[in-house]
Amino acid sequence: MRVARVHPLWLAYVLHRVSGLALALFLPLHFWVLSLALTQPERLDAFLNFADQPLVKLAEFGLIFLLAVHIFGGLRLMAMEWLPWSAPQKTLAAGALGVAFVISGTFFLQVV
Amino acid sequence: MLDLRLYMLQRITALIMAPLTLGHIAVIIYAVQGGLSAAEILGRTQGSVFWFLFYGSFVLAVAVHAAIGLRVILHEWTGMTGTRLAALTWGVGLGLFVMGSKAVIAVTWPVGLP
Amino acid sequence: MTGTIERHDTDILILGTGGAGLFAALHAQQAAPEGTKITIAVKGLIGKCGCTRMVQGGYNVALGGGDTVARHFMDTIEGGKWLPNQDMAWRLCEQAVVRIRELENEIGCFFDRNPDGSLHQKAFAGQTADRTVHKGDLTGIEIINRLMEQVLSRPVEKLQEHRAIGLIPTKDGSALAGVLMIDMRTGGFRFVRAKTVLMATGGGPTMYKYHTPSGDKTMDGLAMALRAGLPLRDMEMVQFHPTGLLAGAHSRMTGTVLEEGLRGAGGQLLNAAGQRFMFDYDVKGERATRDVVSRGIYAEMRKSNDPGQVGMFISMAHLGPDNVRRKFKGMVRRCEDSGFDLAGGLVKVVPTAHYFMGGVVVDVDTRTALEGLYVAGEDAGGAHGSNRLGGNGVANSTVYGGIAGDTMGRDIRTMGNLRDPDEAVLAAEYARAVHPLSRKPDLVQPLRNRLQEAMWEDVGVMRTASGMQRGLERIATIEDDLMQVGVAPGNLAFNLTWHDWLNMASLCDISKVIAKAGLARENSRGAHFREDFPETGDLAASYFTIARQDGADVDVTREPVDFSIVRPGETILPEGEPETLVAAQ
């Protein structure tokens, strides 16, 4: 059976989960690349060069975006859970997304 | 699946990571100006107790945080429970911790490039 | 031919989970000896069916501030037009004081407060003090939710969606052995033996075209009691609420209550020409008591004599739509959900059968003529006489439900073993229930519609001898037709149509009794209005009706009211007490 439940808070939840999951999958890769520094620095350099390509840049932007989304989504959640004000939740959700955009946008502009 | 203890652990690690991650992003934004190179990165971090603690605590926190997070997702999406779920939680946590530690050591241990 | 009937034993069996049933379960647990097994059987889900949940206005109880038990009692007697059993009415008013404290302190209800923290009380029509305790206009939800939680968390056996269909006596007929029921979810039969049984199935005059009670209430209890040979009293007394929503014959919303407070706040009743008419019938206009307003609307409907124009209109807009929306939020939304604009437009209303004053004859401890059977709540007759005051309904079911629990818990100590049933009666009750399964399947609902039309037209708000005779004939034909209508026996699990058939059987049985008792009362009292006998009659010679099954027939007799506490024309209020404590509106 189909379930209809699309509304802002639910989307915020999905976004938080997807970003968390993506980060969790990406992180081991990130760690692996960094640990190359010790043993094979030239491969790290090669990787960093590879990372200069536009497509990869875009992917990085996505990653930072996800991180930002996840962080501000998480802060939003903890604010909702622990701080006494709770009414303007949707605004919070939208706000978190906005901040995430600004941060990752800055990153993007800097990088390109 | 998530009792008060796990919940607090996840929230506390999140709170620890929030400034660390934002700081990390800030550093990257600053660093990428002018292009990255391994030497540049390592030159800044290797041998620095500050960066060791900075990234070390991140690794510790993220291992706990992501393990709990994945545990919840696994349970809700696959119905996994009991020892298998516990084993996977620990596996993810330890795996991340080991890999992360290697990375932190690589980046901050004061050995210099061989 | 008893197919498979599963046998089941318990000590205390309670039928129904309204205010009466749930209170009985709690009190039985407190009063019965350790180790007593308590079982609840109910036609729906625990606490979610029945009318107690639907109580809006509130709970009558005299809590001081000038109000006294004596005053509450006098209002009840005068409201019931001197027909109530006075000992029962007294006990009701007296125990309500304890019960409301129990509800607040032990069960966990929270009723509305005044700014100073004391309970807020208001006055329903017909009361001489601000007496009604309430939780907004959703009092029943608060009461039943809290009771339900208490019962759900206790070790009580729960037989949900179990419908009682027959009271089975012992072979010598001296006592009740147990109750035959249908496990509705499986369609199987179950006979439950018990030392004591409380019947709290809540009456429910749903044989009228317009009615307020919940869908599960279809007079099953009274029909069972009638067949078991118990005397029923005041069976002509059907209370109509004046403002039921009229949303069309196809809608279950039709008949549901638009609250009393609308009229209290100044709501106007208009006819098709847009004119107010209630002042033609009573000086209080729309603010007159329920029976008066119901008759006013009914008379006006008849006057308009337009088949296309059923019902009158309630109008609130002159009070300011926004104001109405704020003050009656729930009602406005409810109307809106079924397509009407209560705040700014006109909503069609019609008198709707609301409460049944009649019931099984019981003593003040809820005992009946049959050993082992106890009756409380709307199933029991006597406390209200010819009219139930708004707010005395829940008070009655919670007070007497609790008393029933106490009494059963006490009585069970002196009772021996479980009793064996008269297998012949058991077989007969079983046969009755499976009757439609061997007939050709056909639609049941048209019969329900026909019965509801007949009762509304001929045994309704205004009655005459010839009308009620005609009504009886119509019921008889409908009953004959019902016996020919079958239900396909293929899938009996949760088969609502089979239960609709059984509902119809109960409703037909009690409809007949209502008409017969109506014929036997040749005067007009409270809810019972005879156009051919419009006078109240001599109060000092007041009688109540008693109906009993007599072979295939129902026999109605009259019995004099015992004025055990106060006589007509007298009062028990101290001399010099003001007539009313309610500030004039």
Added chain:
Amino acid sequence: MTAQNDTLEVSVWRGSGVAGQFETFEVPAQDNQTILDVVSWIQHYADATLTYRFACRVGMCGSCAMMVNGRPRWTCRTHVKKVLNGGKVEIGPLRNLPIIKDLAVDMDPFFDKWVAAGGVHTPSASRADPIPAIDPGDHSRQVASAGIECINCSVCYAACDTVAGNPEYLGPAALQRAWTLYNDAKHEDRTDILAAVSGAGGCHNCHSMGSCTVYCPNDLDPMSAIAGLKRETARGFLRRRK
């Protein structure tokens, strides 16, 4: 909008337990018709074996909730016009509860959790005592009153994806009741409630996805109530560690 059509095309879930399928019926359209009316019409006139549940007909008992076009609703208070989609509507049993038959679900798990969450008043006084004076404007009383009108219809429970994925999770309604009692000055064991909602199926499983609050037909806000429980338990956790 094709509400003017004189028939509705209604898909209804049929079956017991996990097995079942949708079956389509043509139902005459009427003014002022609710989904409950539609379902009743099918049982009365088209298929005598259709099973569903209702009692009060006016949104007070919470027994008629079903999935209407994939969204949990009180069917007695849902006007057909509100949900009709090109003359069609799909009606299924409430989500997240075992199906007994057709449109009727077993609500026992819902109520078991209600009790398990500590949703039962424990008295601090008896019927012999006077009714305590309580200031209705008091902050904690207002918090308690915010969720008190819940009719345990299970709509929020059906809307919540966490319940769907995590069968142990107590769910929004039960937790809201616990929060109400936690704020009720008359309740004797307030700390017991925090213990009851802190287990493996407790309030901490809620992801604040808010479907409970968005779909509650009573305009209640279980999400915020659960947040309250999280706040109080977290506070207790930190205090204990000190």
